[in-house]
Amino acid sequence: MNPGPPTAREAAEALAIQALSFIAGNGERLGRFLAATGIGPAEIRSAAGEPEFLAGVLDYLGTDERLLTDFAAATGIDPITVAQARMVLGGNPWEREGP
Secondary structure (H helix, E strand, C coil), X not given: CCCCCCCHHHHHHHHHHHHHHHHHCCHHHHHHHXXXXXXXXXXXXXXXXXXXXXXXXXXXXXXXXXXXXXXXXXXXXXXXXXXXXXXXXXXXXXXXXXX
16 A cells, blocks of 8 residues: 655655754764754764654754755755745754753
């Protein structure tokens, strides 16, 4: 049985995971992301399952024009699509639990 096309939410989450992979693919980019979010490298995998965290990844991407344009160039994804995906994910900003 064909599951059909992904929902807008599934597509937005997939885009956020793609953005996270792009960020993690470069040590300097990853270091800046970890410093900005306060998350540790070991926590990323579990956090990536949280829609709020994925929305936060897209927020982070959208706040750095150079990073956004580098992501767009590397993936062929229009920066507007990133903003649209962030709107689809909505929700509250992600915050790391406790110290």
